[in-house]
Amino acid sequence: MTQNTKICFSCCNNKRLSEEHVIPQALGGKLSAWIYCVDCNSQFGAEIDSELIKNIQFFGTALDIKRVRGKNKPYDVALAKNGTKLTFDGREFKRKKPIVKIEKDGDKIKYVDVTARSEGELRKICSNIKKKYDLFDEIKSFEEKHPGPTDTVTEYEFDNEQIRRCVAKIAYSLLCVKLPSDQVLSNAFDEVRNYIRFGAKNHLSSANYVNTGFMTDGIRPLHKIHIRLNRRKNLVIGFVCLFGTFRYTTLLSREFRSALDWPGIDHTIDPITSKFIEGNPSFRAPELDISDVISPKHSKQQVLRALAKGHEIISNYHSSHKFLKIETE
Ligand SMILES: [Zn+2]
Structure with missing residues (x-):
């Protein structure tokens, strides 16, 4: 037994311990408390x-x-009424993925509908679309929010x-x-x-x-x-x-x-x-x-x-x- 090892309360061997919550x-x-060895601790964690x-x-x-x-991990929920996937971070709901709808008439773009999770993301998606399709029109945007109370479903x-x-x-x-x-x-x-x-x-x-x-x-x-x-x-x-x-x-x-x-x-x-x-x-x-x-x-x-x-x-x-x-x- 070296000075760095102590008895692990799980495997009961003298080993290097780590902190357990x-x-x-x-x-x-x-x-x-420092009660389990590094190996037991990481096994338990995983x-x-x-x-x-x-x-x-x-x-x-x-x-x-x-x-x-x-940090607290945002979790996924689905809106009960239509199944839209959202994430909730403890403060607000956000869409899980940006939604991009492009409707074409032959090679011509009829309209583009983008739902993004932030303004930055919206700008990025829009500038990519503009570049890809050579569009010059300004893209108008409005903000959509999901404040509470929101009827959502989550499983555990x-x-x-x-x-x-x-x-x-x-x-x-x-x-x-x-x-x-x-x-x-x-x-x-x-x-x-x-x-x-x-x-x-x-x-x-x-x-x-x-x-x-x-x-x-x-x-x-x-x-x-x-x-x-x-x-x-x-x-x-x-x-x-x-x-x-x-x-x-x-x-x-x-x-x-x-x-x-x-x-x-x-x-x-x-x-x-x-x-x-x-x-x-x-x-x-x-x-x-x-x-x-x-x-x-x-x-x-x-x-x-x-x-x-x-x-x-x-x-x-x-x-x-x-x-x-x-x-x-
Ligand atoms: Zn152990």
Whole structure:
């Protein structure tokens, strides 16, 4: 072991570590720690973080959240009425591609209709057309805007294999930050470490809309991680909620033995203000069994209601438009 290496909480080898955001910073996470080696970190980034981020970062864009680095990524939407593709950058809608229509009568140009995303782009397209067709007429232009409220449709997934592993990593990473290393590195957490790295036939995480209502305050699109020890059953259970909308549970350990009862471990952040929010220290999360964690019995209606509520919170935070239309399969 050289001075530059430390133990990685994922592969458990002594390696060079890199900085890990407990909640991806692309989603507004701020808490970070040097807990995983460069290799594990980049594997996670490419394999599981990217899947979660790809699907739900448009909520961050819509809320215009603060990020440690990088910019919120504009996302594509389709206008509900005619399917026109637009992008939304958190402030305004823009056409995804310029539209150029040229109508000819034989070799002669009858008319040219250009819809561009900016004046600069319009000038460029027009001057190219003029050059190509030897036109001398001035091209008249007018501005088209898509201000809110705009009825748009966008699709996302919030529950699949990679997202479940990513959620397990989010909860496990907080555990790495909060618990003494020898406890985290004990065999009790081997199963979840392997699940995060390689996946497993039987999932340890799931989207969960039963017994997770406490994870959202119903007002703000907060990110929250809560970890509860059930000492009687030796279970360590992680609860994760993103944007006050997407709620998950993960089985961090089914064989954790501790002489001490811990208080719940909590981490809550407002991704819009980047402020941490103190939890109530005497709060006790519901005591769940393994099946409650990995195969919750929630109805489709229950999930849809919770998503609708979450979307309402997000829309209210961004009052200039209602950008979400919920159609869940
Ligand atoms: Zn590693």
